[in-house]
Amino acid sequence: MLFNIRKKKSRRLLLNIVFVLSLETLGSQTAYAEKNTNYITVQVFDKIYSGIFSGKEENGMPEGKGSVEIEFNEEKWSLSGEWENGKLEGDAEIKNEEGAIIYVTYEEGVVNGGVKEVLADGSYKVYKCNQGEKYGSVYEYSPNNELIRRDWIYENEMISSLTEKASEFTYEELLQDPETYKKRIMKLTGEIVAVYNTDGEAYLKILGEDGNIYWGYYKNTLVNNYKQARVPNFEIGEMGDFYGTFEEVCLLSTDALYNTKSILNLNPKRFDSVSIAMAYSSMLQYKDSDQGDRNTAVLDKDFYNSCPKLELFYAEKNGFEDINKKELSLDYKEICEFPYLYSGNKKQIEGVVRQEIINYADEEKVYAAFLLETDKHELYYVTYYFEDETKIPVVGNRIKIKGVLKGNYKTLYYDEKEIKTFYLLMPRVSVVEAN
Numbered sequence: 001m002l003f004n005i006r007k008k009k010s011r012r013l014l015l016n017i018v019f020v021l022s023l024e025t026l027g028s029q030t031a032y033a034e035k036n037t038n039y040i041t042v043q044v045f046d047k048i049y050s051g052i053f054s055g056k057e058e059n060g061m062p063e064g065k066g067s068v069e070i071e072f073n074e075e076k077w078s079l080s081g082e083w084e085n086g087k088l089e090g091d092a093e094i095k096n097e098e099g100a101i102i103y104v105t106y107e108e109g110v111v112n113g114g115v116k117e118v119l120a121d122g123s124y125k126v127y128k129c130n131q132g133e134k135y136g137s138v139y140e141y142s143p144n145n146e147l148i149r150r151d152w153i154y155e156n157e158m159i160s161s162l163t164e165k166a167s168e169f170t171y172e173e174l175l176q177d178p179e180t181y182k183k184r185i186m187k188l189t190g191e192i193v194a195v196y197n198t199d200g201e202a203y204l205k206i207l208g209e210d211g212n213i214y215w216g217y218y219k220n221t222l223v224n225n226y227k228q229a230r231v232p233n234f235e236i237g238e239m240g241d242f243y244g245t246f247e248e249v250c251l252l253s254t255d256a257l258y259n260t261k262s263i264l265n266l267n268p269k270r271f272d273s274v275s276i277a278m279a280y281s282s283m284l285q286y287k288d289s290d291q292g293d294r295n296t297a298v299l300d301k302d303f304y305n306s307c308p309k310l311e312l313f314y315a316e317k318n319g320f321e322d323i324n325k326k327e328l329s330l331d332y333k334e335i336c337e338f339p340y341l342y343s344g345n346k347k348q349i350e351g352v353v354r355q356e357i358i359n360y361a362d363e364e365k366v367y368a369a370f371l372l373e374t375d376k377h378e379l380y381y382v383t384y385y386f387e388d389e390t391k392i393p394v395v396g397n398r399i400k401i402k403g404v405l406k407g408n409y410k411t412l413y414y415d416e417k418e419i420k421t422f423y424l425l426m427p428r429v430s431v432v433e434a435n
Contacts, residue, residue: 042068042079042088043110046132046156051079061086072096081106104129127153135225136344150325152230154313159230163187163243163314171212174249174308181246186310188214188242192234196257196298197410197423203257204234204312205302206242213302215252216242218312222428223343223407230340231315233262233408233425239318244310254303261413263426264336268377274424276355276371276381278412332378335427339407347429349380350400353393368392372401372429381409384431391434403429 040053040062055066062083070077072094081092087109094102099120105113110132118124122143128136138151138158152159166187174181193213194205202220207213218229234240266274323334328342335342349372356370365385370393372380382401386392393399409428414421 040068042070043132044070044072044079044094045111045129045134055083123148125151130225133226147326152228152314153226154229155227159243159314166243169246171208171210171308174246175306178246178249178308182248184246186244186246188216188244188310190214190239190242192236192238192240194300195234195236195260196300197260197425198256198258199410202231202233202260203252204242205300213305213307215307215309216244216312216315217309218244220340220408220425221410223340228340228343228407229313229315231312232317232320232338232341233260233336234315234317235262241316241318242310242312243314244312247309247311249306249308251306252303252309254298254300257298258412258421258423259298261415261422261424262336263379263424264333266413266424268373268379271354271371271373271377271379274355274371274379274411274413276357276369276409276411332376332427335405336425339405339425339427342405342427343407345405346402347405348400348402349374349382349429351375351378351380351398353395353397353399354379356393356395358392366392370395372399380427380429381411382429382431384434386434393434400435401429401431402433403431406430 038053039050041048041050043049049070049072051068051070053062053066053068055062056064063085065080065082067078067080070079075096077094077096079088079092079094081088082090088106089108090106092104092106094104101118103116103118104111107113111129112131113129114126115129115134116124116126123141125138125140127134127138134153134156136153138153140148140151142148154162162185165185167181167184169181169184169186188206188208190206190208192204193207196203196205197220200219200221201217204216205213206216218231219227220229220231220233231242232240317337320337323338323341325341328334328345330342330345330347335347351372351374354371354373356368359367361367362385365387366389367383367385369381369383372382374380382403384401384403406428408425410423410425412421413424
């Protein structure tokens with residue numbers, strides 16, 4: 001009997017415990033559900049965040065002024081703005097607890113236009129954004145509005161931040177265990193021993209300080225705003241520091257590789273032999289019986305050795321550290337040597353049209369590309385859309401243009417003295433106004 005009483009008490013106690021636990025669980029679930037009724041997602045640059053929304057709602061969606069608490073850059077931030085039909089629209093502010101503020105503009109839920117990041121000490125940086133993607137140059141200022149330095153964005157990160165992530169390595173480690181280092185950021189110091197180009201890329205053969213050969217490549221034609229390597233046009237024998245992501249140890253594919261020549265190294269008397277129609281290696285298919293095959297690919301003994309290959313995103317020439325990146329000189333020689341340092345900058349040019357290609361395919365405007373030579377024998381590749389066909393210049397006309405520098409233009413050039421085909425590099429300009 002005593003056993004039965006104890007058994008009933010134990011059962012009653014167990015039921016009470018279960019009942020209490022059930023209430024606590026139900027209560028916690030209810031609280032969680034209530035919190036989640038105010039959870040929303042927002043896009044900040046290229047990433048999606050969720051957080052607690054404070055503000056009015058219509059039909060279950062944010063509407064009007066409000067704010068949302070999010071974790072951004074591993075910190076707690078508050079995003080304040082105005083919602084239309086559940087999407088952020090117009091000016092917004094993103095603040096953290098330390099007093100930093102990011103000023104942005106939203107269009108249909110994504111950041112578009114100018115961005116200003118202000119630190120608690122009043123210093124700030126400005127850059128641009130398109131559909132949530134950061135791009136182009138970054139300008140950093142002191143609290144007194146003095147320009148401190150200029151940086152660039154590469155795949156949504158500042159290049160200065162990427163260079164700080166460079167890993168240490170040895171040549172032997174790369175050859176023995178390449179998978180461990182794949183996609184790691186690396187810094188390589190060395191000498192340029194060869195420069196080759198394809199239609200869209202440059203390949204640098206670098207003799208590292210360790211005495212080994214590395215290949216570094218990057219895109220070096222029309223500027224890619226979101227993933228543009230800021231690498232100078234190197235000459236053989238120049239030293240530099242090279243930053244890039246390690247890809248693999250491999251034999252270099254040599255299809256359509258040609259030697260490289262800067263327009264600075266071409267005598268102006270030979271400008272007439274430059275053709276902007278020969279921009280692609282596939283167009284150079286003819287042979288000359290006296291001078292051999294003009295389409296012969298370059299030969300390099302290291303094409304037959306497996307070497308580490310890096311995709312470069314930044315490089316600096318040794319001896320050029322004093323170049324003022326904040327206030328560019330717009331000197332022609334400097335533009336030719338550092339085309340992606342200058343890309344995005346405005347330039348006024350006056351000269352004579354030496355060659356022209358016109359495309360009438362667009363019914364509303366005519367596309368024209370031409371070589372423009374200044375009185376100082378500076379040669380530019382220029383592109384422009386003419387809405388008024390009567391203003392299209394002809395070869396021999398003198399014109400004035402206002403445009404934006406857009407990196408390198410490459411065209412194939414056969415040097416009869418050297419009996420070699422080169423990719424000839426010159427500045428590219430996109431015109432916004434022509435007279």
